[in-house]
Amino acid sequence: MIERVLDGRYKLQEQIGGGGMADVYKAEDMLLHRPVAVKILHEQFKQDREFIEKFQREAQAAARLSHPNIVNIYDVGIADGDHYIVMEYVPGRTLKDKIRQEGHLEPREALKVAREIAEALAHAHANNLVHCDIKPHNILMMADGHVKVADFGIARAVTESTMTYSGNVVGSVHYFSPEQAKGTMITPKSDVYSLGVVLYEMLTGKLPFTGETPVSIAMKHLQDDPVPVRQLDPAIPPVVEAIVTRAMSKDPAARPSSSEFVQDVQQAERMLLAGDASLEAQEEDPYATRVMPRVQEPLLSRRGAREKDPYYEEETAHDRSVFKSKKFIAGLVFILMLGFFVGAFMSYGKFWSAAEIEVPNVVGKQMTLARQILEDKKLRVNVAETYDADVPAGEVVSQTPEAGSRVKEERLVTIYVSKGGEELEMPDVQGLSKRDAEAKLQKMGLKLASVYEKYSDEPAGTVIGQDPRAGAKLKKGQSVDITISKGKESKKVRVPNVTGGTLEAAEASIKANGLTVGSITKKASRQTSGTIISQSPSGGEAEEGASVDLVVAEEEKAGSSKGGKKDPAKTQPDERVPVRQGDAAKSR
Known part of the structure; x- marks a missing residue:
């Protein structure tokens, strides 16, 4: 894709990102002379109507929005079958990169970032649009510290249901709301929950819920409460913790709207700026008066009490042995019956019920x-x-x-x-033959899908491109596209007719047409010495760089024939040849 020009206007320069649906390139708008970001739909989705609709929906959704904290959409189109969106280019890093590099953000900075995200969401929600995929990866950090929300790829109108009994859950599992996990109706407050998760991560450097699989993480969004942020970092002001807790409420009705979230953050920022003591974490006074639970005197163990009883010594070892044996047997029987009962209940349900x-x-x-x-x-x-x-x-x-x-x-x-396909790392198959590349992919449990051909300097049949690229994460059973070399592109040129000309002129004409002079053979001929008698090929077309063989005329030697034998008739004087006078007198 690099150096490719889309529609004669957008010259791709370097890949700067990508996801499961598309890759993003930095490009130059050659008409307006400005940098832009171009998102291009993956090759395998070009014929998938559902993905194309999602891709076009992103452009249509974002084009309806105009806000300083939302990435602008400039253009959308199709070039050689590739669907693309041209967007504002935002240099810098994502919020996820910032958190990874810095560990976590100070409360004031985290509040500022969260407020600008909420302001962008409030604008989108006012236009009846829900983002559905708020996460640090989609928040772009500008050089001046402000943020821009990107990637409206799975945005939905607020009147739509994102899932029916045959539908799919949308969103990123670490950040999506309980209603997204359930697959029920998504509202603008779903974005607020995701923003609460993002604020949680900014403050602590940790995600509220993690797990080995997407399903286990989704269940935690539904059932578990996150560890309070002040438990992870006591320096976080209580009012900031309250904002996170409210935004991450399981019940959407208990969450603020995006505009209310903005107001909450603004109030917290004012309090923090004024140095309100209620914002700061209070150190616990070890000498403060407090209510303590009653401390009960520990009871003597039964064994200790019996050891103090004088009659205890009279109990014989035989009596103790019999007593313990009977208790052990009774307990064992009880446990077996209980296990049977629980197993039957778990396996077969209420076996005493007729329903x-x-x-x-x-x-x-x-x-x-x-x-x-x-x-x-x-x-x-x-x-x-x-x-x-x-x-x-x-x-x-x-x-x-x-x-x-x-x-x-x-x-x-x-x-x-399903956990999906087993996660693999895409191998590098470039430089292999098509057969070896296919064998390597099959061995890893991957499928070879489309095979494209392209002229190149590599030997024919060599793999020169692959999608996904080497090192990319993909699932076992996923399809892979490769591009193989067709060898150097052959170019046909016209073979000039140089017969009858001189050797020097013939060589110049042949080279001018992109050909080379091959063998030069001399042949006795009545034609002028150095004249081209014949050539091979004699005309038509040939591949560029091909050689042309030439036959050049050479003056015949006197007294020789074509076969090289002497003619006996020519050994005798020809009577018709005139004789000089001096010679005639001598003969007489």
Whole structure:
């Protein structure tokens, strides 16, 4: 892509980012002479109508917005089948890069960044648009310290439902709201929750919820409360912690709107600027008066009490042994019965109940939705995870018991949720032959999709390009495109007719046409010495650089024939040849 010019206007200079749907390049607008950012849809999605619609939706959504904290959209188009969006170029780094490099931000700086993000969201929400993917990776840090919100790729109108029973959850799992995890209606307050997560990370340098899989993280958004920020850093003012806690409420109704979030932050900034003591973390006075719980005297152990009893010595070792044996046996029987009861209940449900339930089919549904469907049927749910490249992460691959089975209520149903394909690192296959590259990909569990051909200086059949690029993260079973060399591009040129001319002129004409002079053979001929008698090839077209062989005339030697034998007739004097007078007198 580098050095390519889109629509004769945007010259791509370097790749500066990318994601699962598109790559972003820095480019030069050759018409207006300014730097721009160009987002180009990935090759494998060019024929996918759904991805093209998402891509075009981003341009349409962002084009409706005009705000100093939102990246501007300049142009959108298609060049040689590649869908692209031209955006404002923001030099610098992302908020995620800043957090990684600095560990965390001071409260005042974190509040300033959060306020500008909230102001951008308030503008988008006023235009009935929800971003749906607020995260530090999509926040661009400008040189003057201000921020710009980018990537409206999965934005939705606030009147739309982002998920039905057959739909998909959208968003980034570490930052999305509980309603996004459930796959229910997304509102502007979903963006506020994500902003609360971003503020949490700015203040502490840590994410509120982490896990080994996307499903486990989504469950924490639904069920768990994050560790309070002041527990991680006591220097954070209480009022700032309150802003984070309110924004990350599980119930959307308890969260502020984006404009209310702006007001909360502004008030906290004013208090912090005024040095309000309520903002600062208070050190606990170890000598302060406080209410303490009653301390109870520890009871003597039964063993200790019995050891102080004079009658204890009269108890024989035999009595103790019998007593302990009977207790042990009784306890063992109780534990076995309890285990049997629990196992039966877990496996078969309320076996004493006559109510039977038909197990619904939840295969292909999102995990949270599948759980809800099963629990509504009075069934218990166990979630297990499995790799499956053919099923999107978070969707149910299979279930036990199978759909349609009739079971007791409270029966345990295990759903196997896809973790997507196993994560791999894209190998470097450039320089390999097509056969070797395909074998390497298959060995890693990857699929070879499209194979493109391109002229290059590399030998024909050599891999000269790949998508995804080497080192990129991808899932097992994912498709990979490669580009192989067709060898040097052959160019046809006209072969000039140089017969009848001189050798010097012939050589000049041949070289002028991009050809080379091959072998030069001399041949006896009645033509003038040095004249071109014949050539090979004699005309038409040939590949550039091909050689042209020449046959050059050479003067015949006297008394020689074509075959090189002497003619006997010519050995005798020709009577018709005139004789000089002196010679005639001598003969007489």
